Amino acid sequence: MRIRCSKSELVKGVNIVMKAIPSKTTMTILECILIIAYNGTITLTANDMELGIDTIITGDIEENGAVALNAKLISDIVRKLPDNTVLIETDENFMTKISCEKSKFNLVGRSGEEFPYPEEVKKDDFITISQFTLREVIKQTIFSIADNDNNKIMTGELFEIKGNTMKVISLDGHRISIRNIELRQEYPDKKVIVPGKTLSEIEKILSGEIEKTVNIYFTQSNAVFEFDNTVVTTRLIEGEYFNIDQMMSDDYETKVVINKKEFIDSIERAILLVKDNDKKPVILSIENDVMEIKINSTIGSMNEDINIDKEGFDLMIGFNPKFILDALRVIDDESISLYFMNSKAPCFIKEENDKYTYLILPVNFNNVG
Amino acid sequence: MRIRCSKSELVKGVNIVMKAIPSKTTMTILECILIIAYNGTITLTANDMELGIDTIITGDIEENGAVALNAKLISDIVRKLPDNTVLIETDENFMTKISCEKSKFNLVGRSGEEFPYPEEVKKDDFITISQFTLREVIKQTIFSIADNDNNKIMTGELFEIKGNTMKVISLDGHRISIRNIELRQEYPDKKVIVPGKTLSEIEKILSGEIEKTVNIYFTQSNAVFEFDNTVVTTRLIEGEYFNIDQMMSDDYETKVVINKKEFIDSIERAILLVKDNDKKPVILSIENDVMEIKINSTIGSMNEDINIDKEGFDLMIGFNPKFILDALRVIDDESISLYFMNSKAPCFIKEENDKYTYLILPVNFNNVG
Numbered sequence: 040m041r042i043r044c045s046k047s048e049l050v051k052g053v054n055i056v057m058k059a060i061p062s063k064t065t066m067t068i069l070e071c072i073l074i075i076a077y078n079g080t081i082t083l084t085a086n087d088m089e090l091g092i093d094t095i096i097t098g099d100i101e102e103n104g105a106v107a108l109n110a111k112l113i114s115d116i117v118r119k120l121p122d123n124t125v126l127i128e129t130d131e132n133f134m135t136k137i138s139c140e141k142s143k144f145n146l147v148g149r150s151g152e153e154f155p156y157p158e159e160v161k162k163d164d165f166i167t168i169s170q171f172t173l174r175e176v177i178k179q180t181i182f183s184i185a186d187n188d189n190n191k192i193m194t195g196e197l198f199e200i201k202g203n204t205m206k207v208i209s210l211d212g213h214r215i216s217i218r219n220i221e222l223r224q225e226y227p228d229k230k231v232i233v234p235g236k237t238l239s240e241i242e243k244i245l246s247g248e249i250e251k252t253v254n255i256y257f258t259q260s261n262a263v264f265e266f267d268n269t270v271v272t273t274r275l276i277e278g279e280y281f282n283i284d285q286m287m288s289d290d291y292e293t294k295v296v297i298n299k300k301e302f303i304d305s306i307e308r309a310i311l312l313v314k315d316n317d318k319k320p321v322i323l324s325i326e327n328d329v330m331e332i333k334i335n336s337t338i339g340s341m342n343e344d345i346n347i348d349k350e351g352f353d354l355m356i357g358f359n360p361k362f363i364l365d366a367l368r369v370i371d372d373e374s375i376s377l378y379f380m381n382s383k384a385p386c387f388i389k390e391e392n393d394k395y396t397y398l399i400l401p402v403n404f405n406n407v408g
Numbered sequence: 409m410r411i412r413c414s415k416s417e418l419v420k421g422v423n424i425v426m427k428a429i430p431s432k433t434t435m436t437i438l439e440c441i442l443i444i445a446y447n448g449t450i451t452l453t454a455n456d457m458e459l460g461i462d463t464i465i466t467g468d469i470e471e472n473g474a475v476a477l478n479a480k481l482i483s484d485i486v487r488k489l490p491d492n493t494v495l496i497e498t499d500e501n502f503m504t505k506i507s508c509e510k511s512k513f514n515l516v517g518r519s520g521e522e523f524p525y526p527e528e529v530k531k532d533d534f535i536t537i538s539q540f541t542l543r544e545v546i547k548q549t550i551f552s553i554a555d556n557d558n559n560k561i562m563t564g565e566l567f568e569i570k571g572n573t574m575k576v577i578s579l580d581g582h583r584i585s586i587r588n589i590e591l592r593q594e595y596p597d598k599k600v601i602v603p604g605k606t607l608s609e610i611e612k613i614l615s616g617e618i619e620k621t622v623n624i625y626f627t628q629s630n631a632v633f634e635f636d637n638t639v640v641t642t643r644l645i646e647g648e649y650f651n652i653d654q655m656m657s658d659d660y661e662t663k664v665v666i667n668k669k670e671f672i673d674s675i676e677r678a679i680l681l682v683k684d685n686d687k688k689p690v691i692l693s694i695e696n697d698v699m700e701i702k703i704n705s706t707i708g709s710m711n712e713d714i715n716i717d718k719e720g721f722d723l724m725i726g727f728n729p730k731f732i733l734d735a736l737r738v739i740d741d742e743s744i745s746l747y748f749m750n751s752k753a754p755c756f757i758k759e760e761n762d763k764y765t766y767l768i769l770p771v772n773f774n775n776v777g
């Protein structure tokens with residue numbers, strides 16, 4: 040193989056496929072980026088066996104071929120090269136020479152044959168959405184997947200397509216995040232669970248421009264995200280997703296409209312008094328046009344008032360402050376609406392048109408002052 | 409105690425004294441910042457028993473008093489407060505209330521009486537230098553103190569005052585860094601060893617403006633650095649510093665003038681092939697007007713040429729690349745001069761007027777290709 044491309048193209052491509060390099064693996068070939076130069080196209084590939092990424096970079100092929108190079112090393116090297124054309128050439132033993140200006144590296148490469156190439160997926164049905172939307176949707180739901188593997192299904196997000204809407208759901212047993220998106224056209228119904236790890240890596244790669252689109256193909260066991268020059272292939276999580284309809288409700292006894300920034304600032308201060316393993320709730324005490332935010336921990340106590348618009352009854356209710364913060368931080372709106380039934384029932388942070396819904400379970404605060 | 413001051417003053421003061429909060433200690437009082445409001449002055453103090461820092465902040469005292477508050481907690485809290493006036497009040501049991509706008513914290517404080525106040529130092533002799541100079545001098549020498557306590561003296565830096573010059577030296581057994589500064593006047597001779605930890609904290613606190621000055625007082629066992637509203641008191645390291653004169657030499661067989669940035673870039677690339685415990689040297693091969701930088705490790709090899717101006721003989725010599733990088737990174741000059749005797753003798757990176765001298769011992773590279 041013998042290819043020439045600009046340092047910047049190489050850095051861009053390597054950064055994209057690096058997202059599919061496993062942090063720990065016993066298969067050293069998975070720690071490599073596969074470079075294939077063939078048929079006029081230079082493709083970089085990485086694959087952690089659940090998530091595979093291919094990306095095409097611009098460059099000149101002087102000799103077809105393939106080589107697998109240690110991802111961490113190649114990433115470090117290309118970033119430090121001068122901003123100029125990089126020549127990569129391999130011999131029959133996959134010894135690889137990388138040259139740029141007067142700098143020359145010799146590295147031991149490996150045959151591409153050992154590399155587990157991402158599964159080819161039959162590309163029939165697909166939906167198209169903007170990169171911007173997909174990135175927003177992931178960012179606004181990914182925080183409430185489960186952080187451990189005890190329940191595999193909770194580590195993924197449900198993507199449910201029905202007519203011209205797509206609903207994305209994540210939940211971890213304490214809270215549920217829901218985003219509804221209107222699609223540009225009608226699609227056949229579809230319901231799949233995409234691994235959270237895949238989604239968070241995709242979120243990092245997406246350029247996020249509104250005019251640019253992503254095609255998403257779903258099959259029985261895989262999903263493929265195609266955008267720009269990149270193809271992300273992921274296994275789906277098998278199983279039936281939770282039925283959350285019984286948790287949902289439009290009834291409420293108390294509705295609070297509050298300035299999001301003031302609410303965030305206040306909870307960020309409250310959380311300073313919570314040490315790692317000391318699960319003290321933040322208590323919201325809603326009375327007339329004021330919500331008092333208070334916390335009482337082993338370190339000390341904090342309280343502060345925020346002016347609100349209230350409908351319905353006064354209420355006192357406790358929450359894990361982190362769960363409220365996680366939701367507030369991804370909402371774009373300046374002012375948000377909270378809906379409560381009573382101090383034992385979940386709180387809903389909801390947008391009028393159901394663009395987003397965050398359900399958070401309350402915690403008991405009987406023992407707290 | 410009852411004081412009012414702006415959030416920004418409080419944040420500034422806390423950030424300064426935080427530098428003297430020990431990361432690990434069995435004495436919990438040392439994890440506190442002592443606030444004293446007395447005689448019209450609000451002083452914050454921290455002390456890790458080797459290094460003590462006092463700083464005065466602007467504010468109004470409504471009631472004299474003192475309280476010791478957990479440094480980490482108070483630092484987190486003040487940073488998160490709204491940008492407004494902060495009221496701090498304590499009761500007779502040192503329960504402390506911090507209020508700012510509608511936000512109110514209650515914390516358990518401790519009596520200031522337990523707090524080990526930094527030793528008072530007799531302030532007779534002192535030297536004055538600009539903050540800018542002191543910061544530069546520390547930055548340009550601190551990297552070559554020893555990183556472990558095996559030899560206590562190597563963990564400090566020698567400050568040697570003779571007439572109107574100050575010489576600052578650090579060494580770790582593999583290299584020596586020397587900075588010479590001209591003082592604005594003559595001072596009595598003095599030779600003290602200042603702990604490296606103290607110097608690196610001072611470097612972070614100094615505003616570094618050229619017009620602002622630092623007064624440095626030296627006594628038998630302490631040094632005091634006074635600047636802005638801050639006083640840093642430190643114990644000195646006892647003992648006789650190394651006599652480095654026998655290592656110094658103005659003779660050379662080869663002199664190389666090289667562009668600093670090209671040299672740094674090249675060694676930064678070479679170092680990518682060195683894994684943590686694999687002490688492969690970088691080899692400088694000087695031939696006519698070119699210096700070839702090369703390295704050969706278990707991962708691969710790299711080589712590149714840099715154009716140089718050379719006087720004297722050709723030479724091949726090996727170094728720990730990190731030692732060269734450390735020195736190059738703190739030198740301001742665009743082009744630097746390297747002086748060599750032979751491949752077994754130290755290399756000197758020197759400025760013509762002896763402003764700085766970096767001595768680096770070479771390493772053997774017989775087994776390297």
